[in-house]
Each structure stands twice: as C-alpha cells, then as structure tokens.
Amino acid sequence: MINIPKGTKDVLPQDSYKWQFVESTAREIAGLFQLKEIRTPTFEHTELFQRGVGDTTDIVTKEMYTFKDKGDRSITLKPEGTAGAVRAFIENGLANGVLPAKMYYITPAFRYERPQAGRLREFHQFGVEIFGAKGAQTDAEAVVLADTLLKKLGLNVKLYINSIGCPTCRASYNKALKEYFAAHLGELCYDCKNRYEKNPLRLLDCKEENCKKINANAPSILDYLCDECKTHFDEFKACLSLAGVDYEINPRIVRGLDYYTRSVFEFVSTSIGAQGTVCGGGRYDGLIQGLGGNPMPAVGFGAGIERLLMVMEQSGVAIPEPQKPTVYIAGMDAVCRKKAFELAIALRKNGVLVEIDHMERSVKAQFKYADKLGAKYVAVIGGNELENGVMNVKNMSDGTSEPVPFCVATEYFKKEDITKKFVQVIEERKYRSKDAKLFLDCKELEKMKRNFKSVADFNIWAERKYKIKKASIENRVRCAKYIDENGRTILPHKGDMDFTYAQLVEILNKLKGCDNLIFDLCKKDIIRPDMSKNEIIDVCRLYM
Ligand SMILES: [Zn+2]
Ligand SMILES: [Zn+2]
Numbered sequence: 001m002i003n004i005p006k007g008t009k010d011v012l013p014q015d016s017y018k019w020q021f022v023e024s025t026a027r028e029i030a031g032l033f034q035l036k037e038i039r040t041p042t043f044e045h046t047e048l049f050q051r052g053v054g055d056t057t058d059i060v061t062k063e064m065y066t067f068k069d070k071g072d073r074s075i076t077l078k079p080e081g082t083a084g085a086v087r088a089f090i091e092n093g094l095a096n097g098v099l100p101a102k103m104y105y106i107t108p109a110f111r112y113e114r115p116q117a118g119r120l121r122e123f124h125q126f127g128v129e130i131f132g133a134k135g136a137q138t139d140a141e142a143v144v145l146a147d148t149l150l151k152k153l154g155l156n157v158k159l160y161i162n163s164i165g166c167p168t169c170r171a172s173y174n175k176a177l178k179e180y181f182a183a184h185l186g187e188l189c190y191d192c193k194n195r196y197e198k199n200p201l202r203l204l205d206c207k208e209e210n211c212k213k214i215n216a217n218a219p220s221i222l223d224y225l226c227d228e229c230k231t232h233f234d235e236f237k238a239c240l241s242l243a244g245v246d247y248e249i250n251p252r253i254v255r256g257l258d259y260y261t262r263s264v265f266e267f268v269s270t271s272i273g274a275q276g277t278v279c280g281g282g283r284y285d286g287l288i289q290g291l292g293g294n295p296m297p298a299v300g301f302g303a304g305i306e307r308l309l310m311v312m313e314q315s316g317v318a319i320p321e322p323q324k325p326t327v328y329i330a331g332m333d334a335v336c337r338k339k340a341f342e343l344a345i346a347l348r349k350n351g352v353l354v355e356i357d358h359m360e361r362s363v364k365a366q367f368k369y370a371d372k373l374g375a376k377y378v379a380v381i382g383g384n385e386l387e388n389g390v391m392n393v394k395n396m397s398d399g400t401s402e403p404v405p406f407c408v409a410t411e412y413f414k415k416e417d418i419t420k421k422f423v424q425v426i427e428e429r430k431y432r433s434k435d436a437k438l439f440l441d442c443k444e445l446e447k448m449k450r451n452f453k454s455v456a457d458f459n460i461w462a463e464r465k466y467k468i469k470k471a472s473i474e475n476r477v478r479c480a481k482y483i484d485e486n487g488r489t490i491l492p493h494k495g496d497m498d499f500t501y502a503q504l505v506e507i508l509n510k511l512k513g514c515d516n517l518i519f520d521l522c523k524k525d526i527i528r529p530d531m532s533k534n535e536i537i538d539v540c541r542l543y544m
Contacts, residue, residue: 007113007121017322022153022305023106026126029149030104033141035128038103040084046074052083052291054259056198063111077110081127081302083291089131090293099132120306127302131288134297136232139263139283140239142299146279147245150267153308154317157267157278160250163233164201165225166261173224174200184214204254220251229262236263255280259287263299271315278311279303325355326413328370329391330363332382339381343409350410371396377413379404
C-alpha cells in the first residue's frame, strides 16, 4: 500500500463541495470586478522565482521544489502564483495590449515546509493581479475585491495596511533600520543576521519571538516615505474610506516577498479561535521590469485556499451543501428497476436531480439508502404500478404518498408547489383524483399556470370548466353513435376536431395500441369534444 506524500492532502468527494464553494465564490467576485482567469504552468524555470520572488526570501532559499529535468534544466514547482502570471504577461505581449490587464488565478503551489495545520507542501492559492495601473485607486480596488470575497465567504476580518515606499525612500529607511539593528545584532537569529546584510526590511518580517521583540521599537517606514509615496498612501487610505472598508495602519507589515513597493495589506481573521492572516498583497511596481518586461506598475494579492477553509471551519461558517436528489426511484424487481432507469434518464434530461439503484438492493434497503442520500421523494415502482403507468411517490418530509403517472413525473417533481396546490383545489371540488392527475398532464394546465395567479382565480376557472363539461355531456347525448365500415364505434365529435378517429387510432397504435380506449374515455367523460388533439393524445397516454 502506497501512502500519500507528506504535506499533501486528498480532497474526498464528500468534502470537495467546500472547495468548490470557495473557488466558485472567488470566480464570481473576480468576475464582478471584471477580472479574467489566467492559467500558467505548474512548473517554471527556477530562475523565474529566484528573480521574481527574491533570492533572500525563505521561499527561494529553503522551500522550493527544485529539480533537474532530463534535459538538465533547473525546474521549480511554482511556490506562488504571481511570478508565473507576470512571466506570461510579458511573454505573450499583453503588456502592449489594453491596460490595465486584470486577471486572477486559482493554482496549486508547492513549498517544502514543515507540515502543520493549514500549511501543506502542496497548497492552493487564489490570486489577483492588476497590471498597468499606478494609481492608489487600483490598490484600493484590489483590497475591496479581497474584502468582498472574504465577507462573502462568511469570514470576520480586519484589514491592516502599510506603505513600504519606493526604492528611493526605502534607501534612507534601510539605513535607519541598519543603524537601529546594529545595536542588537548579537541578539538576532541566524536568518536575521543574513537579512541585516542583504535586505534589512525583511528583519521586520521575522517570526522568531526574540527578533519580534527587537522589531517592536524599530523605526517606522512611514516616517521615511518620500513625497510621492506619501501622497500615494494618503490616496490609498482615502479610496478605502470611500469604499467603506475599515482599516488599521500597521507599519510592521512588509510582506514576505521582495517585490513589493508602496501599498501592502493583510486581512486577519478576527473570529475567536481562528486568528491569523487569510489574505495578503500589495503593489509591486518593480517586478515586471525585474523579470525582463518594460517598466510597468502592478498590484495584487493572494489567499491560500486551505487556510481560508480552515479559518471558515474554525469560525463555524456554514458552507452550502451540494444539492440532494429530488427523487430516488426504487424498483421492486429487475423489470421495475429498468423502468426506474428509463425514468431517471428522462427526468435528468429535464433537469430533475434523480438517483436510482445500482446495487440491486431490496426496496427496503433502497428506501434506507434514499433516506441517507437525503432524497426529498422516494418513488416506488412495483408490478402493479408498472401496469398502471404510475409510481407511488412518498414525500419523505411528511410521510404522505400518492400515485403519480409516469407521463407527468417531470411536471410533478419540477413544479411541485404549483401542481400540488391545483391538485388540492381540484380534489376539493370533488373531481376524481384520476381527473386531477389528468389535469396535470393537460395542455390546459400550462394555460392554468400562466393565467391563474391564485387559487381563487382557479376556482372561477374550474367552475366554468365544470359547466362546460356538463354542457358537453348534454351535447354528447344528442350525438348519435357512429359505426364505421369496420364496425367500430366512432367518437362523437364536433367540427373543431381536426382529425378523424382512424387517424387517432393510428397514433394510439403507435403509442401502445388500444382501440377501445378512446370510447371508454369518452363514456367516462374524460375525453370531451372541447379538447384539442394534443390534449386527447396526452389523456390517452395517461390512461394506457
Ligand atoms: Zn518613495
Ligand atoms: Zn530573526
């Protein structure tokens, strides 16, 4: 037995709806903001991430899945989504197209980390990239998009923002940082000593307790912003206020990746027992040029899907469960099961959610199984039912059952509210229940549904209909029976019937073949002279 690699996870069929919910919500919100999806390869040349993520970052120095392929090229499984999107943006000439280019991705990403709750070696990211716009309004739009998504997912979050300036103002800030940390160099962790030399800004990002303590008193970047960066940050804040998104400034946020400039932000869950960052991003105006493109501003964010799901679960967010079957059709024996199969196909064609037996279970076991599936109705077909062309439908919520002809199954399951109401009204008016079913199948019902908005309206109609029916009986009495040349009884009819008995018999023979049916139905006043050809065919089908 071969086990799953460490740090990876199976998403099983009973859980995948949670993923689908997060992914479809992300797609929906991205669409709302007019972003289109980009899909890039799972692996890229290692150099892309060295340059695009930054070779002093933990991701690049410690966590990448890098290997030589058979052509001796250094290949890396993507550790995040932005670098690949930027590469594709440059390589495909999108930079010369219509700007801004607004896109999102949902991608697996790979980091060789110590596996822990909410952190896997293969994880999934939803990310947003907006290329080509330099104004702070675009930064705010990215934040509002993230905010909309997180709220739609049911999360309580707090937004922290910061500006980490541009290379100009960061030079003086780095100097100040180095001066500050110089006094504490001995107390810093091994990594931070490295960072001190290579990228002092990232000292603020250290997760070590001791380093965090030292960081608390470090100078704030916000005191070192140049005029342009200051204006940009003010504008960013103003746009967020305009959008009604609350924020708090946190000068310690620098983000873990090297390519950020100016605006950076993080959303932190505020639900009890589920704290932690769920989404982070910012502006990275230098990245596209850094990866070989023409200088072009960019802003974006990413959110780990596993992390979102974990926080949603811890916060008790109710994720909508997948649709359960409307009806489970149970067959008593092999022949009935075939009918169930046939009906299921027809119902599914009409968009009804159906399940049937595939395990040759007994009817009792099928009921149990249907209940487990959460089916709203269980329809049983036995020998009797099969003969009468009906199934016995049990409403699983109130335990009531009634026979439903096969031919109105779709209408019954799709429009249950309307039809049930009308069935009730018809029955109250002492129509026979078979007649009630008959109405369900009539074209008349379609008219009814269109024209009658209330039961009262329907009552008026039914009254009139009933009189017509009586009149037609009287009319019938006046009609003589006709015997045709073969000695068969001819249907009494008015001139508005546009087909002959012989034609109808032919049609019926094609359907199933029963010569006396029409006459029987006429005698029972079920087929009436005021009915149309289609109605009569439908009625005959029902009674076959
Ligand atoms: Zn600046
Ligand atoms: Zn440290």
